[in-house]
Each structure stands twice: as C-alpha cells, then as structure tokens.
Amino acid sequence: MVKYNAMTQEWLDAWKQKIANSKEYREIAKNWEGSVSMIVNPDPEKGIPEPIYLFTDYWHGDVRDFLICDKAKAESANFVMSADFARWKQVAKKEVDSTKALMQGKLKLKGDLTYVVRNIKTVNKVIDLLCEIETIWPDEA
C-alpha cells in the first residue's frame, strides 16, 4: 500500500480521494456545508519547525479544495481546529478520541459548535477515513 508523508499535499489528496470514494460518507454528509482548517502547531523536535495550515472544504457529500495553505486562508474556514503535532498524530492514528481531546483543551475549535455536534457523524467519518491512510510521520521517518 502506498504511504504518504503526513501533512503534505499528497497526503491531503489521498485523504480527499478516500472521502470522495466513500458512499457512506456521501450519505452521512449530505447536510454538511462548510470548510474546516487544521492548524498544526510547530514542534521542531518532532520535525515540524513551522506551523502547518491545512484547508479542507466539504459540500453536501462532495469534497472540494484540500490544500496546504497559509495562515489567512486557514483562518477563513468556517471551522478552525488547532492542536500540537503530537495530538493530530494521535487523532489520525485513532489513539485519542477527538471529542476527548476537545474536552481536555488539547484540540481547539473555532466555529459553531452546535453545527459540529449536529453533524458529529460526518466529523467522525472524515476522521475514520483519515485513519485509513498509510502515513509516514515526520518524527518516525
């Protein structure tokens, strides 16, 4: 199976393709509209010298832009999530539940939380599909 370097455009493309190919996602996410960005806080010891900004956009079961972007673009998303690299890695490896990380303040969310809770199945499905990608993590490479 092809492996992708974490938090690169190729990795985002693979994730987007996974989502686009999922009939289950298309059904679950038919009401979701809006973009979600992920900010990876820098951690030089883990191979992340600068913040990384990822922008993903979803529309009624379809997927649109999945981009490595700049800070301004990331902050323009409907929902902005930020966390340390180690936390994102744990979420992507299913070692920690994203809701739990949110409750602990280890994952921060800006945006309408009521919308996220109403559509929690969509959020969980997107994360599940991310977990299926064979990922090379910078601190393991």
Add this chain to the structure above:
Amino acid sequence: MEEEFIENRAASVPFAGILTDLLTANLTQRPEKRVVYDNMHGTVAIELVDIETAVTMVFAAGKLRIEEGIVGRPEIVIRTDSERVMDLNALRIVGGLPWYFDEAGRRVLNHLVSGRLKIEGLFTHPVLLTQLTKIMSVM
C-alpha cells in the same frame, strides 16, 4: 443578546469553555430555548470521569454561573466520559420532552442502562433535567 448571561468562572477548564460556547450559540440561535433558560432555577453538575474534570452550573432565572468542580449540593449530577457527554446534546425534543425513540435517544438510554452515564436526580428533579436537556440539545 446581552454579554453577561453566562458567567464562566471556570475559564481554566476547557470543558467549561465548550459548555459556554455551546449554550451561547444555542440560546442565541434558538429563541424557544432562551425562554426555557430564562425560567430555570437550580444547580447541575457534570463530571467527566475519564478526564477528571467537573463543572457546576448554577441557573438563576436567565443567568448561569459555571464553577469549577462540584460545588455545593447540586440537584442533578451527571457523570459520564468525555466521549459520551456530547450524546446528550444530540437528543431531540418532541412535544416538549426529550425523545428517546430514535438513534440518539436509544444511545443515551444504552449509556444509562450500561452505567456509562449516571444521573443523580433523574427521578427527583425531572423538570430541571428536562429543561437542561432542552437548552443543551442542538437538534
């Protein structure tokens, strides 16, 4: 909406911030929930057992104060895990009451039956619990 209708005195507790954000959005977007909120009196604590976090919500006629930990003697104490607490927000309100006959409702009932969700005051303070469910529900 006025700024001070929720006073979060537990700002250092991330869960308290989430509750504040969620309630602020819900009460701002849904006037019918604000009516319920304005008539609430009582104290409710929520403890997230797995992350050793608890907050107490003190409702007093259109005001809410959130305190860190379990403070005083709350009429209702909800104990569950951080991964399950959001399930309470997914309960639908039908005919003015929480609806337990759909997927979200059955999930909450399963948590109650299995002991993953414990509610002290479930039978002694049903009105306050129903009011709480109404204002917390995002559905």
